[in-house]
Amino acid sequence: MDLTIKVWRQNNPHDQGRFETYQLSAASQDMTFLEMLDALNEQLIHEDKDPIAFEHDCREGICGSCAMMINGRPHGPEQEVTSCQLNMKAFKENDVIVVEPWRAQSFPVIKDLVVDRSAFEKIMEAGGFVDVDVSAVPDANTYPVGKDIAEESFDAAECIGCGACVAACKNSSAMLFVAAKVSQYALLPQGKKEGLTRAWNMVSKMDELGFGSCTNTGSCEAECPKGISLAHIARLNREFLKAGFHNLAAEKR
Numbered sequence: 001m002d003l004t005i006k007v008w009r010q011n012n013p014h015d016q017g018r019f020e021t022y023q024l025s026a027a028s029q030d031m032t033f034l035e036m037l038d039a040l041n042e043q044l045i046h047e048d049k050d051p052i053a054f055e056h057d058c059r060e061g062i063c064g065s066c067a068m069m070i071n072g073r074p075h076g077p078e079q080e081v082t083s084c085q086l087n088m089k090a091f092k093e094n095d096v097i098v099v100e101p102w103r104a105q106s107f108p109v110i111k112d113l114v115v116d117r118s119a120f121e122k123i124m125e126a127g128g129f130v131d132v133d134v135s136a137v138p139d140a141n142t143y144p145v146g147k148d149i150a151e152e153s154f155d156a157a158e159c160i161g162c163g164a165c166v167a168a169c170k171n172s173s174a175m176l177f178v179a180a181k182v183s184q185y186a187l188l189p190q191g192k193k194e195g196l197t198r199a200w201n202m203v204s205k206m207d208e209l210g211f212g213s214c215t216n217t218g219s220c221e222a223e224c225p226k227g228i229s230l231a232h233i234a235r236l237n238r239e240f241l242k243a244g245f246h247n248l249a250a251e252k253r
Contacts, residue, residue: 001027001093005040007052008100010109013116017109019098033076033086034059034066037099053112059084061225064162068113069100074164074223082162082225102163104172106210119209120161120177126205127198128181130190143189156184158226165220165228171212176220178202179236180228186239196246199239 003024010017026039034056041051057063066083070076076086091097099113107115145153159180166174182199185191191198214233221230 001025001029001088001091001095003027003036003091003094004096006096006098007112009052009112010101012111013108019100027088029087029089029091031088032059032084033070033088034084036088053110053114055114056084061085062160064160067102067107067115067117067163067167069098069102069167071098074102074167075162075225080225080227082160085225102167104163104166104211106172106174107163107166115163117161117163119211120163120174122209123174123178123202123205124181127194127201128185129194130185131193145188149187153184153187156180156187156228156232159184159224159228160226162225164223164225166211168219168223169212169214170217170219171215173214173220174206174211175214175233175236176224176228176230178206179232182236182239183232186235195239196243198243199236200243200247203236203240 001024005022005024006019007022008017009020022040022044024036024040024043026043027036031039034054037052037054044051054068055065057065059066061082061084064082066075068075068083070083070086075081075083077090078086101107101109101113101115102117104115106119107117109115157180159177161177163177165176166172178199182202185198186195216230216233218230221228
């Protein structure tokens with residue numbers, strides 16, 4: 001395949017950055033998108049040029065690190081796939097492909113296509129955990145959970161924290177990410193202990209880190225590679241309000 005690749009190049013967080021255009025003829029429709037970038041980097045190295053920095057790890061769609069905008073869409077044109085799962089069959093001969101990093105104040109660019117997503121880790125540290133005794137493996141029936149509830153919690157837990165929801169949102173909101181992480185715990189008995197603090201702390205940290213507010217446009221759900229539902233945001237709002245009433249009552253005591 002002969003392709004024109006326009007890639008965002010930025011040497012460091014303080015560099016202004018710019019798009020650079022490359023011609024690539026070594027691409028194949030049997031490649032994944034990241035393999036195509038590998039081929040482009042081999043070409044750049046052969047030309048004694050700086051290769052494109054991009055992040056990856058599992059290349060199986062489970063780590064969330066391959067965060068990049070491809071032709072204006074997080075992770076590219078296919079539905080519910082990450083950049084590493086995107087196959088070059090989604091493109092045609094002589095296509096122009098524009099690749100850039102996530103565009104969000106809370107995800108500053110480190111270099112080229114690599115962004116700092118540690119803000120998500122700080123949100124998780126604020127409340128995305130359960131306080132349970134892990135000294136021994138509990139019996140399987142210690143915490144009985146209904147099938148429907150377990151499946152809904154598992155659906156929320158599929159969130160890989162890639163940041164596509166933030167990149168797709170016009171407000172750079174992290175509500176879908178926070179909602180998924182709150183929901184996966186709020187539905188299970190193991191997560192009830194922190195139920196009155198988790199949503200409050202995580203949303204407060206999200207606001208502190210500069211993420212925008214949710215205006216229910218649905219772009220986050222549409223671009224999520226795991227298809228996380230907006231319904232989890234409704235649960236997050238309920239958990240947040242519950243925590244707010246609890247805090248208010250505690251102040252009046």
